[in-house]
Amino acid sequence: MVKYSLEEVEKALYKPSTYGPDVDLGLYTGDSVKTNEISGGDEIPVEARKAGERFGINVESAMYIQVDESALYRSLERALGKYGVKIMPTRLALEKSDLGREVSWRLIDPRSDKYTASAYLHGGEVGYFIYVPRGVRVPVPIYTCLAITSNRRIQYAHNIVFVDEGAEAHVVTGCAVPHGVREGVHIGISEFYVSRNARLTFTMMHAWAEGMHIRPRTAVRVEEGGEYVSYYIIYSPVASLQTYPRVELSTGARAYLASIIAGSGNGIYDQGSAAILQGKNSSAEVVSRAVASGYSEIYARGSIEAFEAESKGHIECLGLLISENAVISSIPMITSRKPGAILTHEAAIGMIAEKEIQYLMSKGFTEDEAKSVLVRGFMSIKVPGIPLTVKREVERLLDRITRSAFG
Secondary structure: OOOOOHHHHHHHHHOOOOOOOOOOHHHOEOOOOEEEEEOOHHHOOHHHHHHHHOOOOOHHHOOEEEEOOEEEEEOOOOOOHHHOOEEEEHHHHHHHOHHHHHHOOOOOOOOOOHHHHHHHHHHOOOOEEEEEOOOOEOOOOEEEEEEOOOOOEEEEEEEEEEEOOOOEEEEEEEEEOOOOOOEEEEEEEEEEEEOOOOEEEEEEEEEOOOEEEEEEEEEEEEOOOOEEEEEEEEOOOOOEEEEOOEEEEOOOOEEEEEEEEEEOOOOEEEEEEEEEEOOOOOEEEEEEEEEEOOOOEEEEEEEEEEOOOOOEEEEEEEEEEOOOOOEEEEEEEEEEOOOOOEEEEEEEEEEOOHHHHHHHHHOOOOHHHHHHHHHHHHHOOOOOOOOHHHHHHHHHHHHHHHHHHHO
8 A cells, every 4th residue: 555644645635626616524424434244135225225226226236335434245256256356345455455455545646635635534445446367357247336325424435446467347336325315425536457458347327416525536557458448427416526537558558438427406517537648559539428407517528648659549528408507518638748649539519409309299209208319319328348238227327317307
């Protein structure tokens, strides 16, 4: 584990994030960390089940469940243990795993802002640790679930995924609150390591509430010939979301970063992805779809920076306003520091075309049904490498988003 000066980290508690509204963390409370191994679904709290229902994941299939600050994890002998996969709370990984201690806090500096500092000081030991051994291709998705089950609570999660050389894994994480929980803060620290010629796909689904402040902090390192694919979806109202994942790519490494933001209510959604092309023949694609309703504000950011020749990158930021009171800002940025890199971007924001609505209505659709069809098509992104089972869950979730937008 990388050691930082406590004095410097404590100073960062007063350092707001570069983007997004500031949050007074002193208004929220948290519990001490607890870890328990479970063997059956009957040991999963009802609140966690209800939270999982909001994004369509059956929490009984989850290998790791976090309820507030309590971590529940399953014995893996009959599930993933035969592949040598290790899944445990980060607290246990720091105690029992040399690798866990070695890589913890290497990609994210806790002095970055008040949220990383608070997580380092108070929540660095809760979250999940996943290790996939060299050459192992895990054939089934690895599900995890994090839930906040009471009001005005702050939840920390420090997640570490390490996919060893030539291995492949699919991780799906759902974060949510059950109905009735309206206020809180979620701070998620995620450090992902994709080794040489390895592959990791990561799907994140968020279902929060109108008084929630969400502050994920994610960093990814992809070694030579590796590939990282992420698919991020948030469809619930929030008070604010601010996240800006950073992916570093070595020689021949690839990344595909897709996000769907369905803003509603009075929420402020500041979401982006940054790719750093550090090696020759590395490549990245950043794709986002933003749909804004109500009085929501969406800031869709995308950044690709090239440090080597023969690297390629593309950003596509598309926004759709379905309310006269909503706002979308698309902010793509490309930077080349070496001749020979090829970087492109496109951004567009619009509203549903009236002629398309009229065409569908002429085929028998009501106006709301026509709008739903068009929004549903707009949100569809073909993400490479996502397992079929996960694709089906995402499709169901997008259908739910569309129904909630227009009834």
